[in-house]
Amino acid sequence: xxxxxxxxxxxxxxxxxxxxxxxxxxxxxxxxxxxxxxxxxxxxxxxxxxxxxxxxxxxxxxxxxxxxxxxxxxxxxxxxxxxxxxxxxxxxxxxxxxxxxxxxxxxxxxxxxxxxxxxxxxxxxxxxxxxxxxxxxxxxxxxxxxxxxxxxxxxxxxxxxxxxxxxxxxxxxxxxxxxxxxxxxxxxxxxxxxxxxxxxxxxxxxxxxxxxxxxxxxxxxxxxxxxxxxxxxxxxxxxxxxxxxxxxxxxxxxxxxxxxxxxxxxxxxxxxxxxxxxxxxxxxxxxxxxxxxxxxxxxxxxxxx
Amino acid sequence: xxxxxxxxxxxxxxxxxxxxxxxxxxxxxxxxxxxxxxxxxxxxxxxxxxxxxxxxxxxxxxxxxxxxxxxxxxxxxxxxxxxxxxxxxxxxxxxxxxxxxxxxxxxxxxxxxxxxxxxxxxxxxxxxxxxxxxxxxxxxxxxxxxxxxxxxxxxxxxxxxxxxxxxxxxxxxxxxxxxxxxxxxxxxxxxxxxxxxxxxxxxxxxxxxxxxxxxxxxxxxxxxxxxxxxxxxxxxxxxxxxxxxxxxxxxxxxxxxxxxxxxxxxxxxxxxxxxxxxxxxxxxxxxxxxxxxxxxxxxxxxxxxxxxxxxxxxxxxxxxxxxxxxxxxxxxxxxxxxxxxxxxxxxxxxxxxxxxxxxxxxxxxxxxxxxxxxxxxxxxxxxxxxxxxxxxxxxxxxxx
Numbered sequence: 001x002x003x004x005x006x007x008x009x010x011x012x013x014x015x016x017x018x019x020x021x022x023x024x025x026x027x028x029x030x031x032x033x034x035x036x037x038x039x040x041x042x043x044x045x046x047x048x049x050x051x052x053x054x055x056x057x058x059x060x061x062x063x064x065x066x067x068x069x070x071x072x073x074x075x076x077x078x079x080x081x082x083x084x085x086x087x088x089x090x091x092x093x094x095x096x097x098x099x100x101x102x103x104x105x106x107x108x109x110x111x112x113x114x115x116x117x118x119x120x121x122x123x124x125x126x127x128x129x130x131x132x133x134x135x136x137x138x139x140x141x142x143x144x145x146x147x148x149x150x151x152x153x154x155x156x157x158x159x160x161x162x163x164x165x166x167x168x169x170x171x172x173x174x175x176x177x178x179x180x181x182x183x184x185x186x187x188x189x190x191x192x193x194x195x196x197x198x199x200x201x202x203x204x205x206x207x208x209x210x211x212x213x214x215x216x217x218x219x220x221x222x223x224x225x226x227x228x229x230x231x232x233x234x235x236x237x238x239x240x241x242x243x244x245x246x247x248x249x250x251x252x253x254x255x256x257x258x259x260x261x262x263x264x265x266x267x268x269x270x271x272x273x274x275x276x277x278x279x280x281x282x283x284x285x286x287x288x289x290x291x292x293x294x295x296x297x298x299x300x301x302x303x304x305x
Numbered sequence: 306x307x308x309x310x311x312x313x314x315x316x317x318x319x320x321x322x323x324x325x326x327x328x329x330x331x332x333x334x335x336x337x338x339x340x341x342x343x344x345x346x347x348x349x350x351x352x353x354x355x356x357x358x359x360x361x362x363x364x365x366x367x368x369x370x371x372x373x374x375x376x377x378x379x380x381x382x383x384x385x386x387x388x389x390x391x392x393x394x395x396x397x398x399x400x401x402x403x404x405x406x407x408x409x410x411x412x413x414x415x416x417x418x419x420x421x422x423x424x425x426x427x428x429x430x431x432x433x434x435x436x437x438x439x440x441x442x443x444x445x446x447x448x449x450x451x452x453x454x455x456x457x458x459x460x461x462x463x464x465x466x467x468x469x470x471x472x473x474x475x476x477x478x479x480x481x482x483x484x485x486x487x488x489x490x491x492x493x494x495x496x497x498x499x500x501x502x503x504x505x506x507x508x509x510x511x512x513x514x515x516x517x518x519x520x521x522x523x524x525x526x527x528x529x530x531x532x533x534x535x536x537x538x539x540x541x542x543x544x545x546x547x548x549x550x551x552x553x554x555x556x557x558x559x560x561x562x563x564x565x566x567x568x569x570x571x572x573x574x575x576x577x578x579x580x581x582x583x584x585x586x587x588x589x590x591x592x593x594x595x596x597x598x599x600x601x602x603x604x605x606x607x608x609x610x611x612x613x614x615x616x617x618x619x620x621x622x623x624x625x626x627x628x629x630x631x632x633x634x635x636x637x638x639x640x641x642x643x644x645x646x647x648x649x650x651x652x653x654x655x656x657x658x659x660x661x662x663x664x665x666x667x668x669x670x671x672x673x674x675x676x677x678x679x680x681x682x683x684x685x686x687x688x689x690x691x692x693x694x695x696x697x698x699x700x701x702x703x704x705x
Binding site: 009012018020033038039058059060061066 | 608609610611612613616617620638649650653685686687688689691
């Protein structure tokens with residue numbers, strides 16, 4: 001059973017704006033029966049002000065698909081087209097109090113339907129840019145084509161890098177085996193065309209996987225235990241280094257306090273209420289322990305003490 | 306509102322009598338069957354009693370043909386991996402397109418990692434195996450054939466006795482995943498040529514985490530889990546004594562209720578099915594209504610999606626399951642329904658109702674009352690419902 005938020009359940013059981021619209025200004029059809037998801041979004045646009053005055057949806061899909069559709073209509077009614085187009089699928093998920101990772105594609109469908117409906121209103125054709133090859137990471141909806149392009153474009157040679165660049169494998173990690181197979185195949189091709197060296201390439205048959213971690217010069221390690229000040233500085237530096245990757249996803253993280261081995265941090269932006277925030281905290285903790293070299297517990301706090 | 310549980314192919318309630326039989330084996334008869342004292346001896350004789358109870362249910366000639374395992378998945382893995390070891394010079398597997406993932410995931414892995422050749426035999430629109438393709442696939446390289454006794458989603462029954470004879474003509478071993486069949490239909494292994502059979506406790510009102518693999522006397526076998534001498538060296542690890550006692554008690558009850566399952570329970574299923582098809586248009590039964598388990602009905606409601614149906618049913622206190630993609634987290638609907646060529650418009654909206662001896666008439670009445678408004682509400686929301694006349698897929702299901 002999926003763990004749906006109360007709001008998702010509420011919007012599924014009692015959706016708003018479900019139905020058809022006779023005189024729609026724009027209609028967007030996305031999804032397909034074969035995938036088990038399809039959404040038709042109908043919008044009415046007030047020409048002079050370019051404001052979306054009404055929206056209706058019809059959805060074939062699961063509970064979260066119907067809830068996402070309803071959330072989408074509520075988010076866009078009253079907004080101008082320009083304002084509405086700024087919305088991301090994350091906004092839809094946030095509106096619903098979060099979606100299970102495997103269901104994030106429902107919010108993506110809402111995002112796409114809006115763009116399709118606006119394109120239809122403007123007399124353009126909207127082309128979706130995904131659905132290439134097999135869907136590998138179901139949590140984040142990453143397909144094989146996207147993973148392959150990212151590996152080639154950035155000369156990636158490890159699974160961790162793929163996750164950092166594409167998010168693939170960052171959720172339930174069921175696709176770990178598929179990711180290894182793709183990386184092995186693409187890296188082999190890249191060695192053949194000379195874009196990476198044999199020694200760097202990821203290989204399923206290698207005993208030791210290429211490790212891109214920086215080699216730590218043991219001599220440079222501070223002698224003896226760290227002073228409290230040194231420890232706090234090191235924690236600060238490490239968190240600064242993590243922040244850009246969180247900011248890329250619309251989130252952020254701040255150091256609030258250090259008390260013994262407890263590091264209090266505050267999650268900001270998209271991280272707040274994100275269903276993956278637990279994983280984020282674990283990740284921050286792992287980085288800190290590695291950097292500082294002593295056991296630390298990262299505690300998320302909501303306000304300054 | 307009394308909940309209505311119609312998902313017995315997923316799992317069953319452990320019978321309270323089974324639980325009562327198990328309880329002493331936690332705190333009183335807690336010995337290790339291998340031990341040389343009274344504590345061990347008492348447990349050892351309990352394990353043997355359970356073996357006899359299970360032997361009676363599946364009609365095995367000898368009780369020692371039963372090897373206890375952790376469940377259906379382990380039994381399936383043990384059977385196939387053993388055959389690949391003992392059938393020297395043979396490296397092909399034959400199975401069907403509608404098997405449980407316990408088989409399909411394993412054979413796909415063996416194909417990839419060991420270069421084993423796997424023949425997946427297709428089925429027709431009613432779920433029956435393509436006999437001609439099966440005969441053609443059999444050959445001197447076939448190590449083992451694994452075909453389920455009854456399908457978990459549609460209940461369709463396979464002619465396993467006949468399939469086993471054909472496999473033997475080609476010198477191949479025959480295994481059947483009978484997890485859904487054992488306890489629901491009469492099984493007499495002594496009179497068949499089946500070499501190995503998997504069964505699971507929790508599908509027949511026994512506990513979870515216990516199952517068995519039947520290995521016919523004389524069939525060469527290589528252990529999957531190596532360790533101690535338990536189960537005559539065929540499955541290492543201290544026996545799950547409470548689980549085994551529970552499995553035995555459940556087997557005895559299943560045998561006692563076999564007639565009830567095939568008469569009263571079958572009639573409940575038929576009444577539900579007929580009633581739903583009468584009340585709800587654009588819906589049809591998948592599988593073969595004339596040749597299936599007595600407890601299973603799989604009904605496809607067209608143009609709507611299964612998870613949404615289940616969520617609304619759950620709100621009305623009805624538990625069933627669906628072949629929809631969304632319930633599994635994948636984007637593909639049931640591989641069973643797709644193998645039967647059920648179109649996407651219907652496969653996503655297929656709901657499986659599976660009964661047990663614990664269901665009664667009131668359950669059927671409640672479902673018949675609750676379902677029509679649920680289906681109507683979702684169809685009103687579906688963009689395909691309004692456009693159903695212009696569908697392009699070539700498919701003409703028979704509506705009852």
